[in-house]
Every structure is written in C-alpha cells, then in structure tokens.
Amino acid sequence: MSDGNSVLLSVRGLLKRYGETVAVDRIDFDLFQGEVLTLLGHSGCGKSTTLRMAAGLEEPDGGEIQLRGKIVAAPERGIFVPAERRNVGLVFQSYAVWPHMTVGENVAYPLQVRRLGRTEIERRVKEICDVVGLGQLVSRSAIALSGGQQQRVALARALVYEPDVLLLDEPFSNLDAKLREEMRFQLHELQVRLGTTILYVTHDQIEALSLSHRVAVMRDGIIEQVGVPLDIYENPSSYFVQDFVGRTIVFDGEVIARNGESATVRLVQAPSTILETTTSEPLSARVKVAVRPEDITVADGHVASVSAVEATILDLAYGGDHYDCMVAAAGAEVALRLAKTLPVEPGATLSLHLDPGKIKVWPS
Amino acid sequence: MAELGVADIGPRGWLGGRHKSSRLVWGLILLAAAATVTLGPILVVIDGSFDDEGAWRSIIYESGHAHSALGYSVLFAARAPFAALTGFFIAWLLIRVPIPGRGFIEFMFWIAFFLPLIPVTLGWMLILDDHNGLLNIWLKDWFALEQSIFEVNSIAGIFWVHMTASSVPVMIILLGPAIRQMDGTLEDAGRICGSGALQVFRRITLPLLVPALLTGTILGFIRGLEAFEVEQLLGAPAQIYVYSTHVYALVNWEPPRLGEAMALSTVVLFALLVLALIYQRYTAAHSYATITGSGLSLRQFSIGRWRWVLSAVFFLVIAVIVFVPMAFLVLGTSMTLFGFFDLDEPFTWEYWRIVVGDTNFVPAIINTLILGLGAAAIGVFVYAGLAYAIQRTRVAMRPATDFLVWLPWCVPGILLGVGLLTLVLFTPLLTPFYGSIGLLIFAITVAQLPLGVSIMKNSISQIGIELEHASQVCGAARLQTFRRIVLPLMKPILISVFVLVAIAGIRDVSTVLLLAQPSSLPLSVLMLEYANNGDVEMAACVGVVTAAMVVIVAIVARRFGLQIGQAR
Numbered sequence: 015m016s017d018g019n020s021v022l023l024s025v026r027g028l029l030k031r032y033g034e035t036v037a038v039d040r041i042d043f044d045l046f047q048g049e050v051l052t053l054l055g056h057s058g059c060g061k062s063t064t065l066r067m068a069a070g071l072e073e074p075d076g077g078e079i080q081l082r083g084k085i086v087a088a089p090e091r092g093i094f095v096p097a098e099r100r101n102v103g104l105v106f107q108s109y110a111v112w113p114h115m116t117v118g119e120n121v122a123y124p125l126q127v128r129r130l131g132r133t134e135i136e137r138r139v140k141e142i143c144d145v146v147g148l149g150q151l152v153s154r155s156a157i158a159l160s161g162g163q164q165q166r167v168a169l170a171r172a173l174v175y176e177p178d179v180l181l182l183d184e185p186f187s188n189l190d191a192k193l194r195e196e197m198r199f200q201l202h203e204l205q206v207r208l209g210t211t212i213l214y215v216t217h218d219q220i221e222a223l224s225l226s227h228r229v230a231v232m233r234d235g236i237i238e239q240v241g242v243p244l245d246i247y248e249n250p251s252s253y254f255v256q257d258f259v260g261r262t263i264v265f266d267g268e269v270i271a272r273n274g275e276s277a278t279v280r281l282v283q284a285p286s287t288i289l290e291t292t293t294s295e296p297l298s299a300r301v302k303v304a305v306r307p308e309d310i311t312v313a314d315g316h317v318a319s320v321s322a323v324e325a326t327i328l329d330l331a332y333g334g335d336h337y338d339c340m341v342a343a344a345g346a347e348v349a350l351r352l353a354k355t356l357p358v359e360p361g362a363t364l365s366l367h368l369d370p371g372k373i374k375v376w377p378s
Numbered sequence: 379m380a381e382l383g384v385a386d387i388g389p390r391g392w393l394g395g396r397h398k399s400s401r402l403v404w405g406l407i408l409l410a411a412a413a414t415v416t417l418g419p420i421l422v423v424i425d426g427s428f429d430d431e432g433a434w435r436s437i438i439y440e441s442g443h444a445h446s447a448l449g450y451s452v453l454f455a456a457r458a459p460f461a462a463l464t465g466f467f468i469a470w471l472l473i474r475v476p477i478p479g480r481g482f483i484e485f486m487f488w489i490a491f492f493l494p495l496i497p498v499t500l501g502w503m504l505i506l507d508d509h510n511g512l513l514n515i516w517l518k519d520w521f522a523l524e525q526s527i528f529e530v531n532s533i534a535g536i537f538w539v540h541m542t543a544s545s546v547p548v549m550i551i552l553l554g555p556a557i558r559q560m561d562g563t564l565e566d567a568g569r570i571c572g573s574g575a576l577q578v579f580r581r582i583t584l585p586l587l588v589p590a591l592l593t594g595t596i597l598g599f600i601r602g603l604e605a606f607e608v609e610q611l612l613g614a615p616a617q618i619y620v621y622s623t624h625v626y627a628l629v630n631w632e633p634p635r636l637g638e639a640m641a642l643s644t645v646v647l648f649a650l651l652v653l654a655l656i657y658q659r660y661t662a663a664h665s666y667a668t669i670t671g672s673g674l675s676l677r678q679f680s681i682g683r684w685r686w687v688l689s690a691v692f693f694l695v696i697a698v699i700v701f702v703p704m705a706f707l708v709l710g711t712s713m714t715l716f717g718f719f720d721l722d723e724p725f726t727w728e729y730w731r732i733v734v735g736d737t738n739f740v741p742a743i744i745n746t747l748i749l750g751l752g753a754a755a756i757g758v759f760v761y762a763g764l765a766y767a768i769q770r771t772r773v774a775m776r777p778a779t780d781f782l783v784w785l786p787w788c789v790p791g792i793l794l795g796v797g798l799l800t801l802v803l804f805t806p807l808l809t810p811f812y813g814s815i816g817l818l819i820f821a822i823t824v825a826q827l828p829l830g831v832s833i834m835k836n837s838i839s840q841i842g843i844e845l846e847h848a849s850q851v852c853g854a855a856r857l858q859t860f861r862r863i864v865l866p867l868m869k870p871i872l873i874s875v876f877v878l879v880a881i882a883g884i885r886d887v888s889t890v891l892l893l894a895q896p897s898s899l900p901l902s903v904l905m906l907e908y909a910n911n912g913d914v915e916m917a918a919c920v921g922v923v924t925a926a927m928v929v930i931v932a933i934v935a936r937r938f939g940l941q942i943g944q945a946r
Contacts, residue, residue: 071847097850104851110844114866123862124852171852181851 020047022082022211023068023179029076030063030235037063039235040077045179045213050205052214054222054259055232061215064232065181068213069104070097082178098127103172107184109164111156117143117167118152124175142174145204162193169201173210182214186221198225219259223247231255253376256304263310265323265344267303267375269295279303279375281323283345288320289368293375300378307350309372313365314356322367327360341366405774408767412782415824419797420647420789423640426800430637437641444642447624450533451646454609454620455602457537457545462594464541465549466557466587471688472550473557475679478689484550485936486696491547492928493700494885495607496905497921498543500914501703503611504710506530506538512706531616539608542699548601549594556590562677575679589660596657600650604790606888611909621646622792622888629796629892636800643793654788704925710918733919738899743923746900748815749890750883750931753822754876757830760823761875762868765834766860770846787828791888794825799892813895821893822883830875837871838864877935884927901927 023045030038038060045051053061066072067087068079073094079087081102086095112120118139125135143149146166151159156167165185172180185201186194202225205212216222222229223243230240231254239251250256257264267289271278275294279301281287295301317324325343337352343366350366352358427433437444468487472480505513506528514526529535564586568578606622614623621642628639681688713719714726733739767773768780786794798821802808811817841864849859865872887902894903901924908917 069847069851071850096855097847098853098855100851101853102851104848106844106848108842108844110842110848112845112848112863112867114869123849123854127853127858168848171848175853 021045021080022047022049023213024080025064025068025077026079027077028064028067028074028079030060030067030072031075036235038067038074041232041235041237043230043237043240045211048209048211049228050212050214050226052216052222052226052229053232054216054219054229056217056258059232060235061217061232062183065104065183065213065215068179069102069181070095070100071104101175101178103175103177103180105165105168105172105180105182105185107187109161109168109188111159111164111167111171113157115156116152117148117154117156117159120156120167121148121152121170121174124171128175138174139170142170145208146170146173147200161189162197165189165197169204173208178211180210180212182212184216184218187216187218194221201225223259229259231258233258250374253302253304253374256374256376261307262304263307263346263348265303265305265346266378267301269293269297269299269301269375272297277375281344284323284343286317286320287323287344287368289370289373290321291370291373291375295375295377302376302378303368303373304376305368305373309369310350311367311369312350312352312356313367315365316363317365317367319367321370322365325364325366327358327362327364330358330360401772402774404767404771405776405779408764408773409775409779409782412764412779416782416785416789416827419794419801419824420785422800423647423793423797424644427637427640427644430640433635433637433641436638437645443619443624444638447619447621447642448645450609450613450618451603451620451622453533454536454540454605455599457541458595458598458602461541461545461598462549462553462591465546465594466553466591468546468692469550469553469557470583472692473554474677475681475685475688477685477692479693480689483689483692483696484554486700487547487550489929489932490543490696490700491551492881492885492932493543493704494887494902494905494921494924494928495539495543496611496887496902496909497707497918497925498703499539499608499611500710500909500918500921501705501707502535502539503530503914504706504918505702506535531612531618533618536608536612536618539612540602540605543608543703544605545598545602547699549598552594552597553587553590556587560586565677593657593661596653596660600653600657600788603646603650603653604792604888606790606792606891607906610906622790625792625796626891636796639796640800643790643796646790647788647793650788650790658784707918707921707925710915711922713915729915729919733916736916738896738904739920741897742899742901742904742920745815745818745898746884746902746924746927749818749822749900750880750927752815752819753826753883754880756819757823757826757879758872758876761827761830761834762865762872763860764827765831765838766864768831769835769838770843770864771856783831784828786824789825791825791886792891794821794889795892802893813897815898817893818890818898818900819883821889822879822886825886825889826879826882830879833871833875833878834868837868841867873935873938877931881928881931884924884931 021044025041025043027040027042028038029036029040041060041064043051053064055061063072067074070086074087074089076089078085081100085091085093086100087093112123115123121139121143122135125138130138139152140149143152146169148163148166148170151163156164159167168185186197189197198221204210205225214222214225223246226243228240229243229246231238231246233254239246239255241249246255246259250259256262265284266282267279268282269277270280270288275292277291277293277295279289279291279293281289281303282300289303293301313322323344325341325348327339327341328347329340331338333351336354337356337358339350339352339358341348341350341364348366356364471477472484477483503511505511508514508526508529508531511526511528511530514528517523517527518525530539560583565578565582568582569575573581604622605620606626609618609620610623610626613619614627619627625639625643628635628642711729712725712727714721714724714728718724764779764783768776768783798817802812802817845863845867846859849863850856854862885902887906890900891903891906894900901920905917905920905924908914908920
C-alpha cells in the first residue's frame with residue numbers, strides 16, 4: 015500500500031444473482047491507491063463476477079460501487095455507469111486482442127476513442143509498448159502473436175490511457191508455467207514502477223501471495239478473509255482458507271482437556287499423540303488438526319515425544335534433490351517431501367514431529 | 379486521468395442500452411419496425427381474403443382449380459426427400475473422397491443453384507420440347523419414331539428441371555457444411571472399435587447426419603411449395619397449375635380475382651407456417667451433429683483410380699445440368715429457326731436486335747442492377763444491425779422481434795408480392811411508391827431478411843463477447859464498438875450476404891413480379907413477359923444477359939476470396 019491510503023475502489027454490500035443462485039453475496043472491500051488486491055478462490059466463487067461488476071460489464075443486483083469517490087453502481091438508486099464511462103482498464107483471461115487490427119492499432123484504440131491528437135496517440139502508444147516490451151512489434155498484425163505477446167498487447171491496451179484501476183482477470187492462466195512465472199515478475203516490476211492500482215482475480219495462490227499487497231479469499235460468493243499474504247498463510251481465519259492457500263495436512267482430533275483458551279488435543283487414530291494448543295472448541299469436541307508440511311519435522315524411527323506421530327512409508331518417488339513420499343499416519347495418507355539423508359524405503363517407519371505452536375485446530 | 383474525459387454520472391445515453399427504459403424504447407422500435415415490414419403484408423393478405431365475401435366459398439366449394447393447384451404443389455414439393463438424399467451423397471463424395479477437380483465441381487453446383495431458373499428452363503424447353511425440342515427431333519430422325527420421347531411441358535419435365543437446376547444443387551450447398559463440420563474423431567473411434575469403413579458410414583456417419591438430412595428435406599418441401607418460374611413456364615401451357623402460378627393467374631384475371639388469390643394464399647401461408655415451425659423446433663433440438671469438430675480431422679477415403687471415374691461422372695453431370703441448357707439457351711438466341719441448321723441462313727442476330735431495340739431492355743438492365751446492388755447494400759447493414767440487436771444487446775422483446783424477422787422465411791414470394799401490392803395501392807401515403815424500383819428493393823430486402831439475419835447471427839455468435847467488452851472498457855460506447863469492432867470482424871460474412879442478396883435480387887421473379895411496373899421492370903420480369911407471350915428466343919436473349927450477370931457476380935465474389943460453400 016502506498017502513501018495517502020486514499021480509497022480508489024470501494025465496494026459495499028455488493029450482490030449479484032443469476033436466477034436462483036447468488037453469485038456474489040453482499041461483499042465489502044476497499045482498494046487503496048497504488049495497492050494490488052487479489053480476489054482468490056475456486057472457479058465459481060464469484061471473484062470474476064465481482065471484477066466484471068467493478069468493470070461495469072455486469073450490473074449488480076444490490077449494494078454500491080464507488081470509483082474515486084463517485085458512485086458508479088447502486089441498483090437500489092437506479093445508478094449504473096457503463097464500462098465505457100468508468101475509466102478502468104481490464105485484461106481478459108482470453109486477452110481479447112482484436113484480430114483485425116495491428117498491435118499498434120489495438121493499443122491506440124482507447125486513445126482514439128478518447129479523441130486524443132494523432133501525435134499524442136503515437137507518443138503514448140510507443141511509450142507503453144516499450145514499457146511492456148512490445149517495442150518491435152507495433153506494426154505486427156495481432157493474429158501473428160504468441161500467447162505471451164498477446165498478453166502484453168492486452169496489458170499495454172489497458173494501461174495506455176492510465177486508468178484509475180487496472181482489473182486483471184486470470185491474466186496468466188493461458189500461459190505455460192515458465193512464461194507465467196516470468197510475466198509475474200514483470201507485472202510486479204511494472205506495478206512498482208508505475209504505481210498502478212490493481213484488482214487481480216486468480217485461482218492461483220502462488221500468484222496471489224507473490225503479487226498482492228492484500229489477498230481476499232472468496233468462497234461461495236462471500237469473502238472468507240482479507241489480509242496481507244503473510245497473514246492469510248500464517249493466520250488463516252478458517253479451515254477453508256488454510257486448506258485453500260498452501261498445502262495442509264489434516265488429522266482427526268478430540269479435545270481432551272481445556273484451560274481458558276489453551277486446550278489439549280489428542281489424535282483420534284493415534285491416541286498416544288497429544289498436542290497442547292489453543293482452541294475455543296469445547297471439551298470432547300471432535301476437531302480437525304491442520305498442519306503445514308513445513309511445520310513437520312521428520313525423523314528416522316519410532317516416536318520419542320507426545321507431539322509426534324508415527325508414520326509408515328507407503329510409496330516413494332525419486333525427485334532429484336529429494337524424495338516425494340506418501341506415508342500413512344494417524345489414519346491419514348500424507349504426501350511429504352523427504353530429505354535424501356533419511357534412509358527411506360517402502361514399509362519403513364518414520365516419526366513426524368508436529369510443532370504444537372504452528373498447528374491449527376478447526377471444528378470438524 | 380480525469381482529463382481523458384470520463385463523464386461524470388449523469389443521464390445515460392440512449393444507445394448505452396443499459397438503462398431499463400432505453401432498452402424498452404429500443405426494443406419497441408425494433409419490434410414495431412419488424413412487425414410493419416414482415417407482418418404487415420401478411421395481415422393485408424389475410425384481411426383481404428375476408429373482404430371479398432365469395433372468396434372463401436369459391437376456393438373451398440367451387441374452384442376445382444384451387445384444389446388441383448394445391449394438389450400439384452404438394453406433389454412437386456414431394457421431390458424434397460429425393461433431392462436431399464441425392465444432394466447428401468454428392469456432397470459426401472465431394473468432401474470425403476479426393477476426387478480430382480472437386481473444388482471446381484462444387485463451385486459449379488453453386489453456379490447451378492445461382493443461375494436464374496427461367497433461362498435454365500428455356501434451355502431445357504429448347505432441348506426437350508414436344509415439337510421443337512432438338513433432342514426430340516434428333517431422336518425421331520435417328521430412330522424413325524412417330525412420336526416424341528420427351529415432353530417438357532409435363533409433370534416429369536417440371537420435376538427434371540427442378541431437380542437438376544435447384545433442388546439437388548441447393549441440397550449439396552446446404553448439407554456440405556454439416557458434413558464438413560462433423561467431428562472426424564467420432565468416425566475414427568468407430569474404426570478403432572473394429573468397424574470397417576462401410577459400417578462406420580452406416581452406423582455412425584449417417585445417423586449423425588440424419589438430422590441435417592431431415593432438416594434439408596423439410597426446407598426443400600417448404601421451398602417446393604413456393605416455387606414459381608418453372609411451373610409457370612412449363613406447367614401453365616399444359617394446364618398444370620400450382621399454388622403460385624394459380625395466384626398469378628387469379629391476379630391477372632380481368633377483373634383481378636384478388637379475394638380468391640388472398641384466400642388461397644392464407645391457406646398456404648398457414649400450412650407453411652406449421653411446417654416452418656416444425657422445422658425450427660427440429661433444428662433447435664438436433665443441432666448436435668454439427669457443433670463439434672473443426673473439419674480438419676476428417677479422414678479422406680482413398681479409392682485409387684476410381685477417383686478419375688468418379689470425377690468424369692461428376693463433370694458429365696455438371697455438363698448436363700449447367701452447360702447443356704446454357705449452351706442451348708445461347709444457341710436459341712441466335713438461330714433463325716431453332717434447331718434447323720440446314721436453312722440458308724441458320725444463324726441470325728435478329729432476336730438480339732429486337733431485344734436491344736426494345737425500349738424496356740436497357741432500363742431493365744439498370745433496374746436489375748439497382749435492385750440487386752441496392753437490396754444487397756441496404757440489406758447487409760439492416761441485417762447486421764438486427765442480428766446484433768437480437769444476439770448481443772438486451773433490448774426488450776427480442777424473442778418477438780426474432781420471430782418476426784424469421785417470418786418471411788415461410789412467406790412465398792408471390793404472397794409477399796400480393797401483400798405489398800395491396801398495401802401500396804390502398805394506403806394513400808404509400809401510393810407514390812407504386813411503380814418505383816424502391817418498392818422492389820424493399821420487397822427483396824424483406825424476402826431475404828430471415829436468411830441474412832440468421833447468417834449474421836451465426837457470425838456474431840462466433841465473435842468472442844470479450845472482444846466487445848474490451849472495447850467498452852477502453853471507453854467506446856455501443857455504437858462505436860459495433861462500428862469499429864463487430865462490423866470489421868464480420869467483414870467476410872458481410873460480403874457473403876451482400877453477394878447472396880445481390881444474386882437473389884437479380885434472380886428473383888415471384889417476389890417482384892406483381893410489383894414491377896414498366897418504369898421499374900427488371901430483367902427477370904421482362905424475361906417472363908417475353909416467355910409468356912411466346913417469344914422464347916427473345917426471352918432467351920434476356921436470359922443470357924441475366925445468367926451472365928449472376929455468374930459474373932459469383933466469380934468476382936470467389937476471386938475476392940469469398941468462400942462460397944461455407945456461408946451457412
């Protein structure tokens with residue numbers, strides 16, 4: 015988040031229905047000047063619909079959207095400003111580069127629509143094409159471009175008129191893994207350089223965590239949690255968020271003792287494993303004990319502490335600098351990455367030490 | 379970036395299309411326009427049939443002519459299944475077997491379809507006429523026969539000309555895309571499962587394409603019920619009348635029997651409407667066979683040297699259905715007495731001299747050009763706009779507008795002509811249009827409305843909606859997006875539709891027949907008038923000119939890269 019903290023895009027009680035289904039269920043969020051906010055969620059969680067309503071391509075059924083302090087959508091009051099009058103930029107998942115125009119014509123279009131002078135248009139098109147790395151391709155026909163180049167055209171076209179907010183709808187999902195990573199870094203660099211305010215929609219948690227100032231995790235039309243990436247990952251507010259963002263290993267547990275916020279939880283399938291943790295779940299409640307793989311210390315042989323659980327190796331795959339390993343532990347099958355220093359073979363016994371300070375307990 | 383001109387919130391533009399009341403207003407305007415144009419002429423006809431008290435009684439109880447006309451119409455229309463099957467097999471062979479010259483062969487079937495029916499029919503009359511038909515004369519000479527073998531003025535003659543000149547070629551054109559778009563992997567899967575080529579054809583290909591075949595059959599039946607030119611030229615002299623020629627006779631009666639014409643038209647209209655609704659239902663429910671593949675995966679069937687035999691057969695077919703009638707037509711314009719090569723001066727330019735000297739001829743050429751190009755130019759933009767409004771905007775009452783736009787599809791040309799004629803004659807405000815070429819352009823534009831709009835809708839549906847949304851987000855309003863993104867992307871289809879409408883305007887007889895006055899006479903009607911007066915040679919001269927115009931348009935269109943054959 016940059017200076018000033020002025021709100022550029024403000025969403026309040028935003029509602030969208032498609033027939034009986036509620037796609038977006040009265041959500042609120044703010045997007046600050048210079049900020050990158052990511053809406054993260056599975057497909058169908060309402061994130062793209064939210065973005066399209068922010069763009070003005072979709073009319074909300076309730077709530078209010080403000081852009082730069084001006085109401086652009088408020089269905090209850092009959093206000094709706096269409097996309098072409100919002101001055102937002104949008105990069106589509108499919109890029110939507112116009113095939114009947116050259117790269118330069120694609121990028122110049124928004125400026126022509128705004129009736130800028132020819133020299134001004136030329137200058138700005140050249141400038142932005144250089145910025146996104148399209149300098150050589152300005153007169154190339156848009157059909158003759160690779161996916162990555164089309165991506166850049168779409169980005170240049172969305173940036174050239176310096177929109178108030180740049181909306182990105184899964185912009186990298188059609189690129190191959192390597193290019194995606196490259197584009198991610200370039201977008202990050204671009205954002206830092208231009209200070210663009212971005213609302214980003216993706217289902218890819220790595221993109222979300224690495225690009226955003228804040229992440230909003232969405233599920234079934236509501237926002238489960240908003241926070242900085244570190245918070246989302248380290249302090250998820252619900253089991254859904256923990257499970258969706260990053261990898262999570264889950265055991266069945268039971269609360270066997272309580273004292274204020276702290277509680278003692280025993281694994282149901284491995285009664286000798288007892289964890290001192292914090293939860294508000296009542297005594298005797300069945301719970302989910304969730305732990306990140308990196309918070310598990312794997313050791314050779316049988317367990318030596320109460321916070322460890324015994325595991326048997328089911329299957330192994332050689333992964334170069336490590337082993338990918340499937341183990342059975344406390345009634346669950348767990349995928350782990352093991353160091354090559356451990357003596358591993360199918361059937362061998364391991365001890366998984368769970369860091370009691372890092373585990374999370376969720377209602378079952 | 380406020381200086382870039384994002385408007386503050388204020389009253390939204392009419393064309394924004396998002397405001398609820400603006401959607402309603404635009405929807406009503408479109409609906410009213412469509413209703414006036416397509417429903418108007420029909421209602422005039424239905425209403426008119428009740429004005430004349432005796433009309434219904436006459437066609438129900440008294441007129442054996444009306445009954446026999448309906449009977450013959452159905453009889454002739456029943457060629458549709460045969461045409462569809464024949465067309466299907468020819469199309470399948472042309473697409474799936476690497477026959478040498480198949481591109482040319484397919485193009486010639488397009489030409490066969492585009493050629494105006496009157497010149498082709500005249501050509502066949504010169505060959506197969508009972509008395510003067512050249513083939514009949516030759517056969518009688520060679521085999522010393524007493525009687526002619528062929529009689530073109532007969533049920534069989536009408537069948538023959540229709541099958542070769544329109545029904546089969548149109549089926550090849552219609553069914554081609556369905557065969558092309560079939561997903562080849564469906565057949566490959568059959569082969570993998572252990573079926574031979576024939577079994578795959580019988581158990582997979584054919585069942586998959588049955589919907590297309592049936593659709594083609596219903597369509598052929600509907601078009602068959604509306605047919606006019608061939609029946610007029612060949613049937614009328616032999617007292618064989620169908621619906622459209624009977625209506626033509628009734629209108630030309632002294633005094634005109636408009637009431638009966640309208641009553642008979644009402645009957646046919648409702649029959650066609652029912653058929654057309656069945657067609658629409660059926661196509662909507664059975665589109666699965668054509669929605670999948672790209673056609674690239676279609677496997678070709680190698681048949682070795684037999685492909686040359688097949689090629690020869692097709693070239694022979696083309697020769698018989700296109701070149702022979704055309705050659706005889708040209709010959710017919712230049713012989714003193716057709717078929718008599720042993721006269722002192724067998725060849726003459728006399729008929730051409732008379733035709734060119736006819737004060738109607740040059741104006742008729744101009745009228746035809748204005749009619750074809752005018753209807754095409756107006757049609758392209760009207761159809762594109764309507765298709766876009768129906769397909770992509772959210773204006774009110776689109777389904778009703780869609781239905782009205784489709785309605786002329788089941789209105790026979792002669793009926794539309796009767797309706798428009800009545801409308802113009804009895805509406806004081808419209809009377810100035812009587813006898814103007816504008817009225818003919820209007821009629822053709824309306825008649826081609828369903829085809830044009832459906833092709834455009836299809837084309838628009840293939841333009842990714844995001845291409846438009848991108849434009850909107852960039853700040854362009856609806857109209858600007860339509861003009862700068864949608865229309866340019868539709869360019870190939872716009873050209874296709876332009877060509878189709880232009881050719882329809884040049885070819886059409888039945889729609890414009892009753893509307894044309896001496897001042898607005900096009901070549902097609904001039905040709906029919908010559909033929910009706912027995913001046914076959916002069917009609918043939920005009921026929922050559924008309925056919926040449928159509929062929930030139932088709933060839934130019936192909937030169938411009940137009941993919942004739944992929945239009946639907």
